[in-house]
Amino acid sequence: MRNLFRRALPLVTGDAAQEAAPDLWVRCGRCRELLYTREWEAAHRVCAKCGFHARLSVADRLAHLLDAGSWHERDANLRPSDPLGFAPPGRPSYVDKLAAEARESGQTEAAVYGHGTIDGIPVVLAILDMAYFAGTLGAVVGEKVARAFELGIAERCAVVVVSASGGARQQEGVVALVQMAKAAAAVQALAGARLPYVSILTDPTLGGVTASFATLGDCILAEPGAVIGFAGPRIIEQTTGEKLPPGAQTAEFQLAHGMVDLVVARRDQKAAVARVIRLLLDGTAATVVAPGAPEPAATGTNGTSFATSPTVAQVTR
Ligand SMILES: [Zn+2]
Known part of the structure; x- marks a missing residue:
């Protein structure tokens, strides 16, 4: 794994x-x-x-997406606990694995969140980090994601979440699973406040993260070639005894089957996110593009620029 x-x-x-x-x-x-x-x-x-x-580190992702100097992290001091006392015989305990992950990755958990600006637009941004415990969704990640949405509501701004995860963290059992519902409820609260949520799926986005907040965005972007699914291909093949078709669970496959709205190359991502947020905040494409602003290149289901893509037109509440 x-x-x-x-x-x-x-x-x-x-x-x-x-x-x-x-x-x-x-x-x-x-x-x-x-x-x-x-x-x-x-x-x-x-x-x-x-x-x-x-794959990008969190630091590279922040530098790539946010305006320089605009990032302010929140709740960086949240640390994981061991709610189940998970220590299987003959294998490393959860506490030991947490220490090893922290040592190897230099991180204290698998998510960060805070606020910043994208092309001058205030946003709350959360990023999941594959470098720590495969980006798995545990109590701290769920709490940070939920708080990101609460902060978005408090500050009346859009929320952007960059997902990369192997799924729920098994060592936290049901405590991890309940994070799915908690984060989904937080997404719904943001929707109730009529504020936009842009979800960016990166390689890989799997399991409980896919089944929760990652696929609840008003607009769901994906990076080219990213593996996106629920169970991974190996698990599916072991369970069903059948091989997946070529390209299944890629971003492009999910785009073709309606699971994501846009596949956007990394170089165009910041402009695309800014444009989508402006579109959702204003409710009209007429005010989206500043004069002379470059058109982000993105691929819609019909091969058109996403400015006219029906998949984007439908995401306005
Ligand atoms: Zn190459």
Whole structure:
């Protein structure tokens, strides 16, 4: 399971140029092309050859999505507990695993939230972090997501959630599962306040996160190639005894089947999110684009720009 979640990281082996200067080069996780690290970072970790979107750290995601200097984190001091006393015989206890995850990732939990601005628009932003416990939804992640929506209501601004998760955190049992309902109720409260919620699905978004707040956005964006589903492909194949069709559970597959509204390349994501929020806040596309503003490139179900896509037109409450 951990290999699945960490498979897309850049690799540094097997090439003379790379071995001579390993910091200068990374190898694409999909096409295996050797890429100049500086150019790859400047492209937000998207392969120039094949368009593969490698995973971003929370810090990179914040720098990529928010206006510079606008981020203010909230409740950074929330820490996980061990509600079940989970310590199976012969295996590491939950407390030991939490310590190991913190040591390896440098994080204290699998989500951050706070407020900032996107293209000048005040937003509350929550980001799930695959680097810590595979982004799993436990009490702290659920609490931070729920509080993000409460903060959005208090500050009367849009909420953006970037999901990346292996699902509910099994070591917290029903305490983890109830976070799904809690977060969903918080989404509904934001809807009741007539404020927009934009959900961004990144690789991978699975399990209880998919079945809760990640798929409740007024507009649901996904990154190209992201794995999005409930049970992962291995579990489905073990349970049903059948192979999934090629490309199943990708962002593009979910777009074609109506589960997401837009697949947006990372370079266009900030402009697309700003545009969607303005559209939802104003309720009309007429005031969405500032004069001279670039058109974000996005793919709708019919291949048109999303400015005229029926999938976006339908998301206004
Ligand atoms: Zn590539």
